[in-house]
Every structure is written in structure tokens, then in C-alpha cells.
Amino acid sequence: MSSERIRPMTPDDLPAAQRACAATFLEADRRDRRWNDPEPEPPDEAAARAWIEGIGHHVATDPGGCWLAETDGGEIAGLAVAQNRATVWYLAVFAVLPGFQGKGVGRMLIDAALAHAGDRVCLISSSPHPGATRRYRLAGFTLHPLMRMSGRLDRSVLPKTEGLREGRPDDFEWMDALDVTLRGGPHGADHPHMLERMRLIVSSSPGERPGYVYLDANRGGPILLAAAQAETAEKLLWEALAHTSQRAAVGHITTANHWAIDVGLAARLDLGRDGYLAVRGVPEPAPYLASRHHL
Ligand SMILES: CC(C)(COP(=O)(O)OP(=O)(O)OC[C@H]1O[C@@H](n2cnc3c(N)ncnc32)[C@H](O)[C@@H]1OP(=O)(O)O)[C@@H](O)C(=O)NCCC(=O)NCCS
Structure with missing residues (x-):
């Protein structure tokens, strides 16, 4: 069991949450990259601003689904951003920093985010990460393979x-x-x-x-x-x-x-x-x- 704790995410957390999310997905994209994919790049300043604005909209609209995991020292270990819109719930972001993965942090975050769903319809755009797909299927989701x-x-x-x-x-x-x-x-x-x-x-x-x-x-x-x-x-x-x-x-x-x-x-x-x-x-x-x- 991990010693990290989860707490609600606030607008003040957005810049640090953006950096944490960018670092997590850069590593994941490098690992999952196929031979004909372009080399993954960290988001530029405009993309980072757009992320903060976009996730800021989620935190402002429905804060009850937005969670951060952090260490005793206040370092961000991960985040989950979920939203309710009338009869539907969706997951906008789910990320645990590489150094904290595989220790149960993701499970705490997704459990909190899913508790917010109640009996709503639920939708997730899932990465192929085995930790993510395992959690979603065990929570009763049907996984439809995606093409692009x-x-x-x-x-x-x-x-x-x-x-x-x-x-x-x-x-x-x-x-x-x-x-x-x-x-x-x-x-x-x-x-x-x-x-x-x-x-x-x-x-x-x-x-x-x-x-x-x-x-x-x-x-x-x-x-x-x-x-x-x-x-x-x-x-x-x-x-x-x-x-x-x-x-x-x-x-x-x-x-x-x-x-x-x-x-x-x-x-x-x-x-x-x-x-x-x-x-x-x-x-x-x-x-x-x-x-x-x-x-
Ligand atoms: C997906 C992610 C958020 C999961 O967070 P995590 O803290 O690593 O997950 P947990 O340690 O809570 O593990 C979740 C479950 O998956 C399993 N798991 C975790 N990593 C795994 C791996 N690499 N291979 C197989 N199973 C794995 C765990 O055993 C656990 O299952 P259990 O509770 O039934 O034993 C995290 O790995 C991540 O950020 N990955 C990169 C970004 C990404 O793909 N995000 C998901 C977007 S949809």
C-alpha cells in the first residue's frame, strides 16, 4: 500500500498538475511509440496553457470529480479528473508519475473519481497501459478497441x-x-x-x-x-x-x-x-x- 494520499484538486494546483501530467504522458508515449510514429515531444508553452485552461474548466464546472495524489512533502504523485454532466460521467485525465506507478496510487485516484459517477453512464478514452485497462474492466467497463x-x-x-x-x-x-x-x-x-x-x-x-x-x-x-x-x-x-x-x-x-x-x-x-x-x-x-x- 502506498503512503501517498489523495485530496480534492483546486485551481491553484493546475500549473503543477500540468507538469506532472506532461511528464507522465511523455514517458508513456515514448514507451508505446510505434516505428512510424513521430518522436514524442513535451508540450510547448501554448499547449501547456491550453491544458491548464481546459482542465481549469473541469475543476471549475464539477470539482467533485477532480482528485490529486501527493506525498507528505506536497509533491504531486498523480491526478484523476472526472466530470458529471447530467446523466453522463467521463474521465478527462488519469495519470500517475512514473516514479509512483504500480504502488496503488492510481487505484485510490480512480476509486475516488468513480465514486463521483453514481449510477450515471460512464465514458473513458483509455490508454493501452495495463494498469489502466485492468482498473476499468474490473470496474465493469466494456473496452472497445480504438483505431486512428x-x-x-x-x-x-x-x-x-x-x-x-x-x-x-x-x-x-x-x-x-x-x-x-x-x-x-x-x-x-x-x-x-x-x-x-x-x-x-x-x-x-x-x-x-x-x-x-x-x-x-x-x-x-x-x-x-x-x-x-x-x-x-x-x-x-x-x-x-x-x-x-x-x-x-x-x-x-x-x-x-x-x-x-x-x-x-x-x-x-x-x-x-x-x-x-x-x-x-x-x-x-x-x-x-x-x-x-x-x-
Ligand atoms: C495507468 C496509471 C494511471 C495507473 O496508475 P498506477 O498507480 O500505476 O496504478 P496502480 O498501482 O493503482 O495499479 C492499478 C492496477 O493495475 C495493475 N498494474 C499497474 N501497473 C501495471 C503494469 N505495468 N502491468 C500490469 N498490471 C499493472 C496493478 O496491479 C493494479 O491492479 P490490482 O489493484 O488489481 O492489483 C499509471 O500507470 C499511468 O499514469 N500510466 C501512464 C499514463 C496512462 O496511461 N494513463 C491512463 C490514461 S487512460
Whole structure:
């Protein structure tokens, strides 16, 4: 049993928590790197600021799911950031610093974060780390293997998309209703947070099935995509790819979302493996590409 203790995380903890999380994932990414992956880099200043702002939103919105583990001397050993949004719970961050791993710290953190869930639907974007997958499965989650597509986009094959427009705050109501259908709960406060930072493209014209996609603020491409039917999802994904400025990347593809693989292959992207989408109390969402930090 470890001598580290857990306590609620506060906004003052954010800078040190960011450094702890960055160090943990840099080591994990180096270890899990495949031969054709780029060499993992520590986050730059802008990425560190974005992390603090993003996790700051979580701590401010629902502090009850945000936990830190620390030593007697006040050194951070790990953190878990989970959030309740109406009927859904999700895990945004789970990390234990390399020097503290394998001693039960992660178990204390995830138990506290999961206690916050009550009987809500639960969603996690899981890394392949054996400690993480073990904990999630033992807590009753179903693990759906994830695929991702990446590479240099062939722009000559981009189709002309019609019936899409920029999203606005007055779209959130139907977007939340679509979220409930697909993932058992709305994004709620996360929609305004994301719209302030990212471009949102929606399908909501009369006669069109609803759907939306948020675009990565730095490199374009999809961050979170939800649609009522695969045809709309494909159209939204093509539109998101058209806005990619560098190497294209499409993540969080589960087996129920082969429509995304078909689009990626047509765009000449390569298929690869990732971690797992871990769900409890809800079937595999589709057509849906989850986001890492808002699920
Ligand atoms: C995943 C992580 C948060 C787990 O934290 P931890 O403190 O190492 O985990 P614990 O020591 O509490 O162990 C959790 C369980 O997994 C097992 N476990 C831990 N590390 C393991 C490993 N490398 N191989 C196999 N099993 C392992 C433990 O025995 C324990 O199971 P048990 O309680 O039934 O015996 C931590 O290892 C980590 O930060 N990894 C890198 C980042 C990452 O992948 N985060 C998860 C994002 S979803």
C-alpha cells in the first residue's frame, strides 16, 4: 500500500498538475511509440496553457470529480479528473508519475473519481497501459478497441460538401439531444467551452439529418463528431479533413464506426491502432468520434 494520499484538486494546483501530467504522458508515449510514429515531444508553452485552461474548466464546472495524489512533502504523485454532466460521467485525465506507478496510487485516484459517477453512464478514452485497462474492466467497463487514421491528405479526392454551416450557441439544444441519443448524456457546459476555442460545423438544415463536428484549433481535422446517421457523419468528416492544415489525423474510431475508416482510406490516410473506448451503461456510440478530454 502506498503512503501517498489523495485530496480534492483546486485551481491553484493546475500549473503543477500540468507538469506532472506532461511528464507522465511523455514517458508513456515514448514507451508505446510505434516505428512510424513521430518522436514524442513535451508540450510547448501554448499547449501547456491550453491544458491548464481546459482542465481549469473541469475543476471549475464539477470539482467533485477532480482528485490529486501527493506525498507528505506536497509533491504531486498523480491526478484523476472526472466530470458529471447530467446523466453522463467521463474521465478527462488519469495519470500517475512514473516514479509512483504500480504502488496503488492510481487505484485510490480512480476509486475516488468513480465514486463521483453514481449510477450515471460512464465514458473513458483509455490508454493501452495495463494498469489502466485492468482498473476499468474490473470496474465493469466494456473496452472497445480504438483505431486512428493519419497521413498526408490527398486533396484531389475531397468531395464538395453541401448542407453544412458554422455552428452557433443556439445549436446546443439539439446537439445535446443528439448526444443523449448517442452516448447517454449531453455535453452540457462543454459545448460553450469548446465553441469558444474551436470551430464548429453543423448539419441542421431542413431535410438533413442532424450532426456536428468540432475542428482542432491548431491543425484542423475532427476533435469530436456526432451524427444521427452515417451519411451525415461522412459528410462532416470530409468537411473537417478539408480544413486540415498539416498531417491529417482522425482518432477515436471504434469498430462500429467503419464509415470513418472508409472516409480515411478514400483520403489516402493510413489505419493504425490506439487505446480503447471504455464504456459502462451505454452501447458503443455510433456514428460518433469521441474527444479525448470531453468524450
Ligand atoms: C495507468 C496509471 C494511471 C495507473 O496508475 P498506477 O498507480 O500505476 O496504478 P496502480 O498501482 O493503482 O495499479 C492499478 C492496477 O493495475 C495493475 N498494474 C499497474 N501497473 C501495471 C503494469 N505495468 N502491468 C500490469 N498490471 C499493472 C496493478 O496491479 C493494479 O491492479 P490490482 O489493484 O488489481 O492489483 C499509471 O500507470 C499511468 O499514469 N500510466 C501512464 C499514463 C496512462 O496511461 N494513463 C491512463 C490514461 S487512460
